[in-house]
């Protein structure tokens with residue numbers, strides 16, 4: 001009978017209140033339990049000390065609390081922490097805590113594996129097993145918030161959806177998690193501190209704009225030339241740069257929020273002046289900034305970081321065109337926690 005029990009955290013607050021009313025209790029009881037589940041992060045009904053013993057037993061008979069479990073935690077020499085997270089069905093995802101002098105950023109996963117096929121990304125080598133539920137996304141954030149308080153003496157300050165998976169291909173669950181992260185009954189974080197990173201799914205970028213989520217958007221661009229982008233990110237064939245451009249223009253017209261382009265410069269792939277000039281042209285479409293990120297090798301040898309001259313050339317051309325550019329240093333490389341390295345190796 002055990003697996004017939006429902007996951008109580010799949011219920012909305014209203015559904016939980018209605019459940020208690022149907023049990024001849026008060027709807028207020030539903031609010032109390034909801035607070036235990038989401039605000040206080042209770043892992044068991046026994047922990048809900050202001051709920052009567054009979055009610056707790058009744059909940060135990062009807063529901064389970066499907067929590068994630070941090071199975072293994074690794075700490076990098078630069079302070080970065082990687083969590084291997086076990087889900088209730090024994091699948092694993094990874095999330096990363098990235099500390100700086102003043103901030104703690106959580107990098108969280110949205111899917112187990114990924115259905116996209118970016119040739120340079122370790123996660124792409126794992127096939128997509130399933131989408132994460134809203135609570136599985138939320139729990140990763142809570143786990144990192146706790147670690148931040150424990151090891152850095154401060155709460156989590158930012159969240160990036162740059163872990164495993166394509167967040168816009170698990171749109172509804174990601175947005176439900178964001179709702180919970182930002183609601184006062186959850187973590188009460190400002191949506192401005194949350195960045196969703198996408199490989200570029202035009203239809204969903206437009207939907208995100210329509211839904212007025214107030215989060216920030218990052219796009220993994222990597223090339224502004226269709227032929228090259230299709231080679232390294234084959235789904236670009238289905239969602240070419242023109243469609244992406246149109247969706248981004250729509251995003252900006254609705255949100256007035258500047259977009260970040262993530263961009264890696266690889267040797268012999270996109271390291272010429274022509275490539276940089278194509279990027280400048282693309283950057284003119286909507287207000288944006290460019291984050292030049294370091295390539296983290298994934299062992300297959302097909303991609304190599306371009307020379308520092310090539311990266312400098314990009315930086316100069318962008319700056320000359322008044323485009324803000326930052327160069328991002330990799331964090332947590334020694335524990336395979338850096339961008340594109342999440343592949344459940346520790347599991």
Ligand code: SAH
Pocket residue numbers: 118120121122161162163164165166167197198199218219220262264293294295296297298339340341
């Ligand atoms: N699917 C989303 C979310 C994953 S974010 C997206 O593509 O945006 C992961 C980020 O790391 C993306 O910008 C991705 O392009 C980048 N990345 C992937 N593999 C990488 C690697 N080997 N080295 C550095 N960055 C990588």
